[in-house]
Amino acid sequence: MNRRPNPIDDAFRSKLAHYAADPPTHLWEGIARQRNLRRILYSRRRERTLLAAALLLFVYASVLTWYLQQIPPTLSHFPVAAGASAPLQKPTGNPSNSTAIANPVTINSTSNKSANQKLQVVDQLPNPLGSVESLTVQLAETLENWSEENPFHPSVTALSALQVSALPLALQQLTQEPPVFFDQSKCAAFTDHKPRFFFDVLASPDVTFRRIQPRTKDDKTYADSRRKTEEGRYNYSVGLRFSAVSKGGLAFRAGVNYSEINERFELPTNTRIVITYDPDGNIIGSPDTIVEKFVTNNRYQTLDLPVMLGYEIALKKWTLALNGGAYINVHFKPKGEFLSPYDANRPVTFSNTEDTENQQPPAFRENLGVGWYGSLGVQYRLSPRLQVLLEPHVRAYPHSFTRDDFVTQQKYLTAGVTVGLRHQFAL
Amino acid sequence: MSELDLVKGCLREDQHCQAEVFRRYAGKMLAVCLRYARHRMEAEDLLQDAFIKIFDHIGQFESKGSLEGWVRRIVVNTALKKYRQKSFKDEAIGIDEGFDLSLEPSIYADLHEEELLNLIAQLPDGYRVVFNLYAIEGYSHHEIADMLDIEESTSRTQLLKARKLLQQRIIDLQKIAV
Numbered sequence: 001m002n003r004r005p006n007p008i009d010d011a012f013r014s015k016l017a018h019y020a021a022d023p024p025t026h027l028w029e030g031i032a033r034q035r036n037l038r039r040i041l042y043s044r045r046r047e048r049t050l051l052a053a054a055l056l057l058f059v060y061a062s063v064l065t066w067y068l069q070q071i072p073p074t075l076s077h078f079p080v081a082a083g084a085s086a087p088l089q090k091p092t093g094n095p096s097n098s099t100a101i102a103n104p105v106t107i108n109s110t111s112n113k114s115a116n117q118k119l120q121v122v123d124q125l126p127n128p129l130g131s132v133e134s135l136t137v138q139l140a141e142t143l144e145n146w147s148e149e150n151p152f153h154p155s156v157t158a159l160s161a162l163q164v165s166a167l168p169l170a171l172q173q174l175t176q177e178p179p180v181f182f183d184q185s186k187c188a189a190f191t192d193h194k195p196r197f198f199f200d201v202l203a204s205p206d207v208t209f210r211r212i213q214p215r216t217k218d219d220k221t222y223a224d225s226r227r228k229t230e231e232g233r234y235n236y237s238v239g240l241r242f243s244a245v246s247k248g249g250l251a252f253r254a255g256v257n258y259s260e261i262n263e264r265f266e267l268p269t270n271t272r273i274v275i276t277y278d279p280d281g282n283i284i285g286s287p288d289t290i291v292e293k294f295v296t297n298n299r300y301q302t303l304d305l306p307v308m309l310g311y312e313i314a315l316k317k318w319t320l321a322l323n324g325g326a327y328i329n330v331h332f333k334p335k336g337e338f339l340s341p342y343d344a345n346r347p348v349t350f351s352n353t354e355d356t357e358n359q360q361p362p363a364f365r366e367n368l369g370v371g372w373y374g375s376l377g378v379q380y381r382l383s384p385r386l387q388v389l390l391e392p393h394v395r396a397y398p399h400s401f402t403r404d405d406f407v408t409q410q411k412y413l414t415a416g417v418t419v420g421l422r423h424q425f426a427l
Numbered sequence: 428m429s430e431l432d433l434v435k436g437c438l439r440e441d442q443h444c445q446a447e448v449f450r451r452y453a454g455k456m457l458a459v460c461l462r463y464a465r466h467r468m469e470a471e472d473l474l475q476d477a478f479i480k481i482f483d484h485i486g487q488f489e490s491k492g493s494l495e496g497w498v499r500r501i502v503v504n505t506a507l508k509k510y511r512q513k514s515f516k517d518e519a520i521g522i523d524e525g526f527d528l529s530l531e532p533s534i535y536a537d538l539h540e541e542e543l544l545n546l547i548a549q550l551p552d553g554y555r556v557v558f559n560l561y562a563i564e565g566y567s568h569h570e571i572a573d574m575l576d577i578e579e580s581t582s583r584t585q586l587l588k589a590r591k592l593l594q595q596r597i598i599d600l601q602k603i604a605v
Contacts, residue, residue, distance in 0.1 A: 008590050009562035011535030012543055017563055019540045020454030021461055027471055028449050031478045032442065038479075039440070 037405055048369060052328065059307060063244070063252055198422045200241040200255070200389065206416035208235050208261050212408050219407040225339050226408060233262040233297070235414065241306065243422075251310035253323065259395075261300040261412065265337055266293050267347050294347055298336025300401065300412075304329050308373060319387070321377035327395060329368035334401065341407045363406050371397040379422060391418040430494040437485045445482055452495060453478070456502045461544050462559050463506035465552070477505040503564065507574060510552050534601060546596050554589035561586050 210232065214223040241255030270292040276284040308325020340348040350363045375393035382388055393416060400409035428436075428447060436444025457474050464470035481501050488497050538546075547555055556575065560566045561582070566574070568582040575582070 006562070006590070007535060008593055011538070012547070012558075012593075013563050013565075015538070015540050015543055016458065016462060016547075018455070019458040019544075021457040023449075023453040023457045023474065024471065027453065027475060028446060030475050031449065031482075032445075034475070034479055035445070035482060038483075 033405070052370075055307070055326070059252070195247070196245045196424055197426065198243040198245065198387075198424050200239075200243060200420050200422045202237075202239045202241060202257075202389075202391075202418045202420035204237050204391075204393070204416040204418040206235040206237055206259070206261075206414045208232055209413045209415070210263075211411045211413075213411075214408055216407075219341075222339065222341055223408045229267055229339055230263050230265050230298070233264050235259070235261045235416075237414075237416065237418075239306070241420075243310075245310075245312055249312045249314070251312055251321065251323070253306065253308045253310055253325070255306050257304045257306050257327065259302045259304070259414070261302075261414070263298040263300075263336070265296050265298055265347070267295075267339065267345075268292070269294050296337045296347070298338065298350075299334070301331075301333045301335075302329055302368060303331035304371065306373060310377075317381040319377075319379040319381070321375075321379065321391075323373070323375045323377060323391075323393075325373055327371035327373050327397075329371065329397075332364070332366065332368050332401075334364045362403065364401055365399070365403050368397050368401065369399045371395055375418070377418075385424045387422040387424070389418070389420045389422050391420070392416075393418055431490060434485055434488055434490075434494065437482060448481070448494075448498075449478060452498050455495070456498060458540075458544075459499060459502050460506060462547050462563065463503070463510070463556060465548055473506050473509065474502070477502040480505060503560075507556065510556050534597060538597070538600075542600070546593055546600075549596065550589055550592055553585050554592060557582050557585035558589035558593070 212223050212226050214220045237257055237259035239255055239257035241253055241257075243251050243253045245251040268291050272290045272292065274288040274290060276288075278284050304327040306325060306327050308323050310321050310323035310325075312319050312321045334350060337347045337349050340346045373393060373395045375391045377389055377391040379387045379389040394413065395415075396413045397411065400411050402408060402410045428444070433444050433448055433451075437448060453474065456477065457470060460470035460473040460477070461467065464473055477498075481498055484501070488494065547558065550558065557571060560571045560574070561568065568579045568586075571577075571582040572579040
């Protein structure tokens, strides 16, 4: 498309199209620092993903193994007493479709066990070797023929060390040994090993212990100011939890948990001295000092997936439980304001995403990683399927809530008493 | 070191190659950022973001064009991303009557680069972006409309308004100089 020439456009293009400014030296340092940080975070993310995958795989394998062990045994899993009066039935249907009974074997004819210890089911088993006698004879003949045709083959020397003629005999003896499986005459012990399944609805008022630490000595003043201007308020967590408890008391628990930490940020902005005068100009009482403050409520919301193992001891209507495990953070949202790290007299809005509007770099991490959880629980059975539970707990996030490049670390430890209802259900 | 060697080095996360890419293009790209940003600090932030993107995505560079052209596109796109959403809502206004572009060409010749950059920086966001894309980068109104997700007519309007403002400010500068 042809453009109409324009003197303003031309003037700006001719002078600015290839113009170069002097970049400040700190710019490259900033880029290099961010690149390094990203590399570290990326590698840690990969490590975390692998760790989470391994953990999930381990948990899955453990639960599967454990669950399979709990499946009640059926009669077919156990040996039948020798000489049982009721012979096993042949499978019904078209025999041509069943390879299992296509080739009845002749083991019975060579067995030296007494007739009453033979089972009819043996006749129905397939014989993978066919006729053992004929096979062993064929094998011996083949080996002899081959060694005659290849007298200098190294294998022949090795084979000559063996008593080839003894091989058929050994195989024959093997087949004549009574099958160990059929000789067992133990009976299956049928007990109730089914796991019990529970669904918990939980809520807890929490107390948090916050630790703000400067990353360098230069940031100590800022960390002190943060401690002075922020204080804890109410905190709570609510959750849903699924528990599978084995007969032995071993419990696997998983669920979802929402927590909220609330804090109050107060920054004195102005101090006013109010003096009250009477009509004659005399001061009434003593001057009042009014401190004007900037006040805001800060909130840290987390959504976690708890995965834990526990052990339960049942005492009539009461159950005691000990739990420990991980809280895998899936969502973290900080919201509020605190002192600017660059200007201690100015509050800034913080977040864990880049605030392009205010040119504010993110202070907090997008994800808190894995936290640790431990609890002691007491449950009381209200009805056969309903329990009430009380669970004092401690939860800690080992990583700082703030990013690695932020001037302070901010770590939390939460303690509380969970109350909840537990419903037992059957799968 | 050739462009290809630099790209390969950057792919290996070689910091010397990354530093060399920065050294070669940072000056020109900072000038690009200065044209799109409101002030120098914002331009430096833009440049930093752009170079992080450049190193993140350098594997996508195809050796068909020059590395400088590719770098410039990323820088411009980074700037556009910043201003794309918020710049045009309040600025799409009609063209004033009696718009006159008759200024002596010699007036422009007397202006230095820094003065021109200052003039551009004083434009409202929408005017500045469209003027940069059209007058200096050489994009058509159709392309600008696509890039900024606006109507072509809006792009034309913004350009005309930008030119008029620039003209007015250049006249003011001349008055001050006299």
